[in-house]
Amino acid sequence: ISDITLPKALQMDLKGDVEECLIDIVKCAWNTPAFFAEKLHHAMKGIGTRxxxxxxxxxxxxxxxxxxxxxxxRAMFGRSLQEDIVADTTREYQKVLLGLCGAQ
Structure with a gap:
């Protein structure tokens, strides 16, 4: 038994698109909410919104x-998704996104 996780093992042995794809599959299978929380965080992280x-x-x-x-x-990033949506978007677009994710 190894201390290396499957995503880490994949990173060590694979590169490029195949690596990214397989790591995403494993992350999603292990913890689907965390996988999508990370995707949302990265979509709003840094300059511009994806x-x-x-x-x-x-x-x-x-x-x-x-x-x-x-x-x-909230557990992963210490802020609510709604707070980050408010900080990263504006107007009607913001209202629609907040409506989708519900009240705080």
């Missing part, structure tokens, strides 16, 4: 497990 990712995740998960993703987001 709108396609933000919209895709919020819309596709809104009826599945978005509440769990919102909870996991």
């Amino acid at each position: 709108d396609r990712t933000l919209i895709r995740v919020l819309v596709s998960r809104s009826e599945v497990d978005l509440k769990k993703i919102v909870e996991e987001y």
